[in-house]
Amino acid sequence: MSDYLSVSALTKYIKYKFDQDPHLQTVLLKGELSNFKKHSSGHLYFNVKDKNSVISAMMFKGNASKIDFEPKEGDEVLLEARVSVYERRGNYQIYVNKMHIDGIGNLYQKLEQLKKKLTKDGYFDSNHKKLIPKFPQKIAVLTAGTGAAIRDIHTTINSRYPLAEQIQINTLVQGEQAKNDIIEKIKQADELNVDTIIIGRGGGSIEDLWNFNEEDVVKAIYACETPIISAVGHETDFTLSDFVADVRAATPTQAAVMATPDQYELRQYLQQLKLSLTRFINQHIQQQRKHLEHVASYYKFKTPTLLYDQQIQKRDDLEKQLNLNINFKINQHNQQLQLMKQNFNLKYFKQSIQREQTTISQKQMELNKLMNHYITKQKNNLTAKLESLNNLSPTNTMLRGYTIVNKEDKVITSTNDLVENDNIVLTMKDGIVDAQVKKVRCNDDQ
Template identity: 75%
Template sequence: MSDYLSVTALTKYIKYKFDQDPHLQSVLLKGELSNFKKHSSGHLYFNLKDKNSVVNAMMFKAQANKLDFEPKEGDEVLIEARVSVYERRGNYQIYVSKMHLDGIGNLYQKLEALKKELKKQGLFDEIHKKPIPKFPQKIAVLTASTGAAIRDIHSTINSRYPLVEQIQISTLVQGEQAKNDIIEKIKYADTLGADVIIVGRGGGSIEDLWNFNEEEVVRAIFKAETPIISAVGHETDFTLSDFVADVRAATPTQAAVMATPDQVELSQYIKQMELHLSRQIFQIINNKKKHLEHVSSYYKFKQPSLLYDQQIQRRDDLERQMNLSIKAKLERSQQQLQLLANRLNLRDLKQQTLQGMQTRLQLHESLNKSITNVLKNSKKQLSQRVETLNNLSPSNTMLRGYTIVNKEDQVVTSTQSLKTNDEINLQMKDGTVDAIVKKVRCNDNEQ
């Protein structure tokens, strides 16, 4: 019995072998996700399969949080993982550390990232959408010169609205050079004065339509001044050009329908309007006739003089009142003028003027005399005061033999301010003398 292993021991041994094999520690796999589940813990559980095989797989939350896309059922993926055994079930499975979308999935991932960024910048906002003219005169069509798209657009426009001018601009819609050619043709079409531009091509895979997802193409459509209808692919196909264009058409044929009115509908509309206008005009004429008949039956129109007899009499009355008013006003004005003339007698005015001039001359003479007397008195007083000041000035005093004593630039007025050996300055009429005090004699004592 000791030779028999338990299932647990066998499983542990197999797991040990797996974990020790360096070739199983990091394997690169590609396949399709199936039976995909995201646990509430954040761990991912799924199967990785191809046409012939399937393997259990899981991805821990820490690694799942680093994914740059949202995995879903059916995704084709590229995986880096280690191979081990889940002991509880005895199954081998892979533990995924890295996962990326494969092939087309990468394109979708790139598309979603660019779409998110451009939407954030506001390129898809409705505020930027320009209306499509109802009755265009010129339509520029950007698509391949051959193929179903150009035929569908051309035939639809001709059948709906043959009056419009079509400008067909041959454009590369697939291949490496297509992106730059699309941008160049959009800029060129925007200078032609067209009312609307149709940018389109037939259906295809995401790779075939990828040029219409290029950021430079999207921005060229956004910057165009002319309204643009995007008609890229079939009804189920969507490109970033559809989101930035002013209108998205499901097919090239629908783009032509959106860009033009239907001549049959226009003809019917014109006929309806013609009938409506005829009815309106007929109704207006009938109403005017009835009104004319009603007015013409009015009694005053049967005897027209009734309309103006009283007005003529009223005019005569107003004319008479106006003449009387003017006459009365003239008389009052003449009376006032006479009164003013009496007041303003010319002789009295002349006499008053002469008297006024004599009075002015007398006042002028009197004013001159007063000014002269005031000036004489002021000069006399000024001379007296100058003489008094001169008599009292220190200079005149020194002329009589007096001296001014200064000590430290201060005038000495008392012996109390001096003491023996003080340096003093004696200011005389013709100069100064520096001296030293030998003795100070006061009236009371000596120093």
């Protein structure tokens, strides 16, 4: 047993080796900050990564107070540090003495700019979010055909709600062709008449997840008519697809949980409903049975004639009263009819008609007389006016020897309107004479 080392002993030995190596005492590193956290004590804890590797790091409060900028996620930095081992967890890490900014991470900067733009355009507004169906019949799963994500989703759905049909759509989730493939598969899934779409993949760096930050992918998710659950990366990974999706799941497993009800909870709920319904039905039957027994004990049901003998007597009374009322009305109307006959004398009525006919004949004769007199008077007036008009007529005037003088189609009524050599037209009773003025003599010239 003495040949076996404890874990603590081995860890101390490895730490000793790190601390004694002069090449690890001062190391200059260049990388990107991730998982950056500032402890309440003032110490900084973070990771430094590049495309292929990640190193855990910490910076004590004293050294952190000397930093000339505000470190944040995605910053590209230059570090001076020593490499050692954290004994409690057995992890190697770097202890940073100095940190300088080496420019902002391009992808993080691009991500923030795109996030602001899409937020302003309303792609992340909550009023565009659709509800996830509680009891889906079909679920489309868009992810890589192999890997933990698809296994976790399928296993969880089969365990929770095996009634749901799963439609797996193999999708590229990384690489240059992934963006177009994701957009195409979203449109394809939207046309399958499924209830829910899950878009997912495992975790990774911002570069690995970048296809889910592409603007065209965000717009494709926004335009999708089917509710979408985004499950991209791990719990701490956020992409723009998460913000535009109807629901964001921290992991693919959680996405499957959000998309389906739990069959065991449903069974338990249905069992509770069954018990409640059975209890309610039994109580209702008991209540109705008691009510029936109470009604059956009523004395009138024991002697059924009591239910209708009073009604028969009442019907007879009403029939008798009805007959009396009818006879009374008939007698009353007969009396009124006799009275009207007495007041109405047919002989007197005929005499009245004859008197009115005589009066009408007299009035008609008087009217004819007045009309004839009026017509004769109007004829005489018309004849007198026609004679007066005829006396004033130019034709009659010309019959008495007068002539009408016209010059240029105008009637001449004064010698002042004529001059020597004027051509004039003389209209007489039996014709027209064309003439020329030789001399004009006015009454004033005599």
